[in-house]
Amino acid sequence: xxxxxxxxxxxxxxxxxxxxxxxxxxxxxxxxxxxxxxxxxxxxxxxxxxxxxxxxxxxxxxxxxxxxxxxxxxxxxxxxxxxxxxxxxxxxxxxxxxxxxxxxxxxxxxxxxxxxxxxxxxxxxxxxxxxxxxxxxxxxxxxxxxxxxxxxxxxxxxxxxxxxxxxxxxxxxxxxxxxxxxxxxxxxxxxxxxxxxxxxxxxxxxxxxxxxxxxxxxxxxxxxxxxxxxxxxxxxxxxxxxxxxxxxxxxxxxx
Amino acid sequence: xxxxxxxxxxxxxxxxxxxxxxxxxxxxxxxxxxxxxxxxxxxxxxxxxxxxxxxxxxxxxxxxxxxxxxxxxxxxxxxxxxxxxxxxxxxxxxxxxxxxxxxxxxxxxxxxxxxxxxxxxxxxxxxxxxxxxxxxxxxxxxxxxxxxxxxxxxxxxxxxxxxxxxxxxxxxxxxxxxxxxxxxxxxxxxxxxxxxxxxxxxxxxxxxxxxxxxxxxxxxxxxxxxxxxxxxxxxxxxxxxxxxxxxxxxxxxxxxxxxxxxxxxxxxxxxxxxxxxxxxxxxxxxxxxxxxxxxxxxxxxxxxxxxxxxxxxxxxxxxxxxxxxxxxxxxxxxxxxxxxxxxxxxxxxxxxxxxxxxxxxxxxxxxxxxxxxxxx
Numbered sequence: 001x002x003x004x005x006x007x008x009x010x011x012x013x014x015x016x017x018x019x020x021x022x023x024x025x026x027x028x029x030x031x032x033x034x035x036x037x038x039x040x041x042x043x044x045x046x047x048x049x050x051x052x053x054x055x056x057x058x059x060x061x062x063x064x065x066x067x068x069x070x071x072x073x074x075x076x077x078x079x080x081x082x083x084x085x086x087x088x089x090x091x092x093x094x095x096x097x098x099x100x101x102x103x104x105x106x107x108x109x110x111x112x113x114x115x116x117x118x119x120x121x122x123x124x125x126x127x128x129x130x131x132x133x134x135x136x137x138x139x140x141x142x143x144x145x146x147x148x149x150x151x152x153x154x155x156x157x158x159x160x161x162x163x164x165x166x167x168x169x170x171x172x173x174x175x176x177x178x179x180x181x182x183x184x185x186x187x188x189x190x191x192x193x194x195x196x197x198x199x200x201x202x203x204x205x206x207x208x209x210x211x212x213x214x215x216x217x218x219x220x221x222x223x224x225x226x227x228x229x230x231x232x233x234x235x236x237x238x239x240x241x242x243x244x245x246x247x248x249x250x251x252x253x254x255x
Numbered sequence: 256x257x258x259x260x261x262x263x264x265x266x267x268x269x270x271x272x273x274x275x276x277x278x279x280x281x282x283x284x285x286x287x288x289x290x291x292x293x294x295x296x297x298x299x300x301x302x303x304x305x306x307x308x309x310x311x312x313x314x315x316x317x318x319x320x321x322x323x324x325x326x327x328x329x330x331x332x333x334x335x336x337x338x339x340x341x342x343x344x345x346x347x348x349x350x351x352x353x354x355x356x357x358x359x360x361x362x363x364x365x366x367x368x369x370x371x372x373x374x375x376x377x378x379x380x381x382x383x384x385x386x387x388x389x390x391x392x393x394x395x396x397x398x399x400x401x402x403x404x405x406x407x408x409x410x411x412x413x414x415x416x417x418x419x420x421x422x423x424x425x426x427x428x429x430x431x432x433x434x435x436x437x438x439x440x441x442x443x444x445x446x447x448x449x450x451x452x453x454x455x456x457x458x459x460x461x462x463x464x465x466x467x468x469x470x471x472x473x474x475x476x477x478x479x480x481x482x483x484x485x486x487x488x489x490x491x492x493x494x495x496x497x498x499x500x501x502x503x504x505x506x507x508x509x510x511x512x513x514x515x516x517x518x519x520x521x522x523x524x525x526x527x528x529x530x531x532x533x534x535x536x537x538x539x540x541x542x543x544x545x546x547x548x549x550x551x552x553x554x555x556x557x558x559x560x561x562x563x564x565x566x567x568x569x570x571x572x573x574x575x576x577x578x579x580x581x582x583x584x585x586x587x588x589x590x591x592x593x594x595x596x597x598x599x600x601x602x603x604x605x606x607x608x609x610x611x612x613x614x615x616x617x618x619x620x621x622x623x624x625x626x627x628x629x630x631x
Contacts, residue, residue: 021331021333022327022330022331022332022333023331023332023622024332024617024620024621024622043627044629045414045626045627045628045629046624046626046627071628071629071631072631073512077631080631081629081631084629099512100511100512101511101512102507102511102512102513102514102515102555103507103511103553103555105555156328156329157328158328204331205328205331208327208331208332209327209328209331
């Protein structure tokens with residue numbers, strides 16, 4: 001059975017989206033290869049450069065660029081960055097990040113919805129980074145998002161799946177690929193949310209801060225595959241803590 | 256108290272900072288307190304007091320490791336590069352410790368717009384995209400319009416423009432923001448009002464309150480980020496570092512969308528300096544302690560390391576606590592293209608070029624970042 005990640009009609013074999021913002025450009029290529037990643041995010045504010053070390057030169061051509069709008073504080077600014085991204089030849093994919101909070105870097109769902117609506121109408125493939133709120137996810141769907149990217153924990157925190165139950169609600173209720181972005185600290189956590197039905201995960205800091213970046217990228221690749229396979233296999237019945245009562249409570253029904 | 260035309264904004268931040276620093280007694284903390292703080296994930300104001308205390312001096316290595324971990328989490332391996340350009344060194348203030356003060360007999364100069372352009376071109380050729388434009392504090396010699404013209408010109412060459420000039424009113428910051436400047440650096444020098452008065456004898460800078468509220472006016476004007484700091488060596492550095500970090504924290508809470516940055520200049524020799532004994536001298540270990548304390552208290556803040564420090568110190572604090580480093584620095588007026596038109600404000604200890612600093616960053620497995628900002 002073919003199992004592809006499909007975003008706005010584009011098909012991908014890999015469900016591991018790699019961030020590029022926190023480590024040296026020379027290592028990006030190795031990380032992409034070890035991760036077998038097909039999508040890589042990059043902050044447009046770092047690509048817009050005149051120096052010889054342009055991040056765009058370090059990304060293999062067969063990999064899909066997912067530029068993000070980091071640096072935007074409002075919908076309007078996100079829209080401007082997205083348009084600039086297109087002008088610079090970074091394609092139609094755009095990850096919306098609207099952040100008004102320099103401490104926790106939490107996204108502003110309201111502004112994100114506004115930006116999504118405008119950019120989807122302009123033909124962008126909009127992948128909004130969001131706080132996992134079901135109502136916002138519904139609004140993003142209606143606004144034309146191609147996926148939703150709820151956070152597991154604040155960016156860079158490596159805190160893991162602290163919003164897991166709310167992400168699960170979105171996975172259950174929203175008919176778009178749900179890509180878990182930010183906060184995942186270990187391959188085990190990536191595996192866990194994949195087996196719960198996330199369509200993909202996005203990892204940056206956990207790979208960037210590892211001792212061996214390429215090796216950690218590989219570990220995440222394997223974890224994401226394991227989680228996805230478990231999801232497709234259908235999780236078996238897991239006994240919970242409640243003991244089975246020895247005397248049935250429903251014996252009276254046929255008597 | 257204020258000079259004519261100095262704007263007063265409605266804010267009680269100064270009272271809040273004053274209240275917080277009033278009873279800071281760093282001698283009450285023990286090694287046990289330091290250990291407890293180092294085991295915490297989220298630090299509060301009391302932890303900051305502890306980390307700046309003499310008791311923490313024994314734990315510099317542990318602080319450094321924790322700081323490096325936080326720096327990695329928030330910035331990865333990225334180290335941003337920038338360079339300052341002094342476009343004028345005329346000054347109307349009499350600050351007893353400063354090489355640019357109005358009573359000092361130094362060579363004064365101001366670049367013409369054409370000369371500024373030459374400097375920008377020369378700097379831009381080195382690959383730098385982040386510039387800090389500085390003037391001495393003279394509204395007459397370097398007025399807001401003159402600075403605005405320099406900023407407009409800088410837009411053609413640089414993706415990020417910061418200004419370190421005399422404090423302005425909100426509408427003036429708005430004007431310079433419209434010209435293309437997104438970041439404002441103002442240093443309070445010391446947060447102790449009495450000491451401030453002794454050091455700043457005349458000129459606009461002698462008004463402590465107006466300077467204190469510069470970052471808030473910049474934030475209100477729409478600037479994207481503000482930097483603050485004290486000049487270590489003017490007063491008790493532990494108290495001043497605590498005050499600056501508290502000020503930064505309150506700014507972040509009130510204006511959560513602006514980027515906060517710290518600079519940590521240390522008093523260094525300058526021309527015509529009175530060679531008197533400085534009881535407030537801050538040694539390298541103490542400076543490093545303050546740097547780590549800033550990082551641990553505000554892990555998301557930018558920390559810039561000055562060329563006043565010797566190369567080996569700078570090399571070892573980047574990636575541990577500092578995230579921003581200047582390169583190819585001249586503290587004279589101009590001097591990147593044509594010979595300098597005015598004397599230096601202070602002596603620099605690290606004169607390495609952009610490519611030397613870039614190579615250094617790479618050699619430490621860190622990533623030199625030339626641009627990380629989009630002007631919107």
